[in-house]
Amino acid sequence: MEPILEIKNLTYTYSIGTPFEHTALDQVSFRVNWGEFIGIIGHTGSGKSTLMQQLNGLLKPTSGTVMLDGKDIWSDKKLTREARFRVGLVFQYPEYQLFEETVYRDIAFGPKNMGLSAEEIDRRVREAAGFVGLTEQQLEVSPFDLSGGQKRRVAIAGVIAMEPEVLILDEPTAGLDPMGRSEILGNIQAYREAKNATIMMVSHSMEDVARLTDRLLVLNGSKLAMEGTPGEVFQHAEQLQQMGLNIPQVTQVFLHLRRMGLDVQSVYTIEQAVEALKRLKGGTVQC
Amino acid sequence: MLRDITLGQYFPGNSPIHRLDPRTKLIVLVVYIVSLFLAQSWISYGVMFLFLAYTIRISTIPLKAILKGMKPLVMILIFTGVLNLFFTREGPVLVEFWGLVITLDGVKRAVLMMARILMLITCTFLLTYTTSPIALTDGLESLMGPLKKIGVPVHELSMMMCIALRFIPTLIEETDKIMSAQKARGADFENGSLVERARALIPILVPLFVSAFRRADELATAMECRCYQGGQGRTKMKLLRYHRSDMTAFGVGGCLVVLIVLLGSFGL
Known part of the structure; x- marks a missing residue:
């Protein structure tokens, strides 16, 4: 099936021709399939927020294309406006945009x-x-x-x-208490299931993205550094740490266990960890 | 984009103009503006222009930046020019149509008025481009110091100005963010009638005001937490002191005004 979003060689430069010129996205390409839950991780200033604003036509790419459902969103004014509604964007701290009575x-x-x-x-x-x-x-x-x-x-x-068919959220849980965070994440899941929507979420919580997402995009220094399932991405713990990112705590613990000589697979969610520990315990009991 | 607005923005640098004491710059600015209004002839205007051009040169501010700042003021300039062009009745008539008269004096006056406004704006820009807002308010506070004796809250006023200036970029950034967020919800700021466009501003202005008040509240609390209590007994980290270059600047400014007055007395 055709992907819902296809990004090809996307480059975006702020304030071209001034001393403040700055390339926020550099030759980024990726696809988003229908119904996928994508996590976007990256250090502050890696281009995550700029990328989000490209996907619904708020910012026009300096070069490269953004294809929504097979059509370039900048090829026609109508398509650009349509992209605003088909791709919903929730900014960081969205509560500051409320204005009605x-x-x-x-x-x-x-x-x-x-x-x-x-x-x-x-x-x-x-x-x-x-x-x-x-x-x-x-x-x-x-x-x-x-x-x-x-x-x-x-x-x-x-x-x-x-x-929107694609819901993009920029750190929707920033600054909330644990209760508020799990509620918001639950709300997003509910919307996804009810409408079969595609979700893209920027997050700094490795635990959240490990638990919720199907695929991760890792941005570093304006470039797409890694792409893959959480399992694949979290294999590269060292590389992630060099980018100022981290892996889930439970993954760290299990990596350590393995180094200590225990026979465990790498895990990245609490549920997997519980399973692995149960298996391990079952093994020792049998001995 | 909104953040590209440069009106009154500080351009960091280390030119002789940047290094002058802010008080010197303020006083010379006032002297320059007074001279500008005393200047009556082409020659006086030429002198004023040369002085300004030379100052811009040694300030190392790119001419482009100054021109860019002018953009919002083009309308005022044109308005002044047109008004002077058509409402001057003296002098030999050049063109006459539809009851409107353009005289030689009118043309002359329009050009001089526009030049005066342009120079007025440029010299003010030069001050804000080369002086950081903090230095500027420090200078103002120091210059207005004598007013304290008659009960004017000089320190408080300069603090208010300082805070206002400091928050301009923050608010511009905030506006940018809110605009993007509302655009993402399909708000349209570019199309529609004047009334529709004015109404489209509500979703920006309300959140902007709310956040400005929130920021003000937070700042007040933060200042109180650090025991801020106004200017009473407050010392400065950077003491303002006049140097030799300041004396030179005063000298040049003084010469300028004398020259303009002399030229004026010769009817030039």
Whole structure:
């Protein structure tokens, strides 16, 4: 099947022709398949945020192409605008973009811009609110009266309400408490399952990306440094550390165990670790 | 992009102009502006222009940067030019159409007025390009020092100015971010009627104000945590001191104003 997004030799340079010229993306190419959950990891300033803004046509590539569903999003003005709605983008700290008088109206902003009918807008707002766990009463209060975590969920609902086929999130859990983080990640999963959506998530939590994603893109110094399943990527612990990244703690522990001479495979989620330990224990009991 | 705005942005450097005491630069700027208004003839304007051109040269500020800063002011310039061109009735008539008269004096006045405004803006830009906002407010505070005696809160005013200047780039960046976020939700700032476009600003302005107030609140708390209590008994890390180059600058500024006054007295 055709990939939903195909990025070819994408290069982007900020402020060309000024002393502040800076290449944020350098010859990046990759594909995203329908329904995939992709994790994007990289050190601060590696080009993650710039990459995200390329995918829905907010920034125009200096060179290279972004193909959405087989069509170059910059080949036609209509396609660029369409890309805005088909690829939903949730920025870092999205709660700072809330502006309406009620939560309901804020979530409805995106669908309204799409020119949908009133009934359709209403359905989408309520459904999106459901995905992020907002109650009916909360829809009628001012977004500025909510707590930080709730505001963030309203902002995410504002993008989900456009029902994008690809949902891109830039560190959606930054600055939240553990409870808020697992709620947001659960909301994203719920949306993915209900709509068969493709998800791309920038994250600094190796545990989260190991647990949730199908594939990882590793950015380093404006270039795509690695690409593969979490299992493949986390094999290269040393390389990742050189890029200022890390591997999940549990993977570190198991690497250490192996160095100590225990017969364990490398794992990268808690569940796998539990399985491996059970197997190991079963083995010793049998002896 | 928004962040490309250079109006009043500091260009770090180490030219003789950069190294001058901010107070010197402020005083010479005032002297220059006064001379600019005293100048009446082509010759006086030429002198003023040469002085400015030479100062730009030794400041090592790229001419491009100065020209770029002018862009938003083009409308004011054109407006002034047109107004002077059509509303001067003295002198020999050059063209006459639809009841409008263009006279030789009108042309002359329009050109001189535009030159005056251009030089006025350029010299002010030169000050902000070569002086960091902190140095500038320090200089202002020091110059306005005598006003403390009559109860003007000089230190507080300069602190307010300093904070305002410091937050301009932050707010520009913030605006950029909010605009991108709203565009991602399909907001359209480029198309539509004037009313529609004005309405499209609401999703930017509300979050911007909210975040400005939040920042102000945080900054106030942070300042209070460090026991900030205004100018009373406060010492400076960088003491302002006049050097020989400052004296030279004063000398040149003084000569300039004298020259312009002399030229004026000869009717030039």
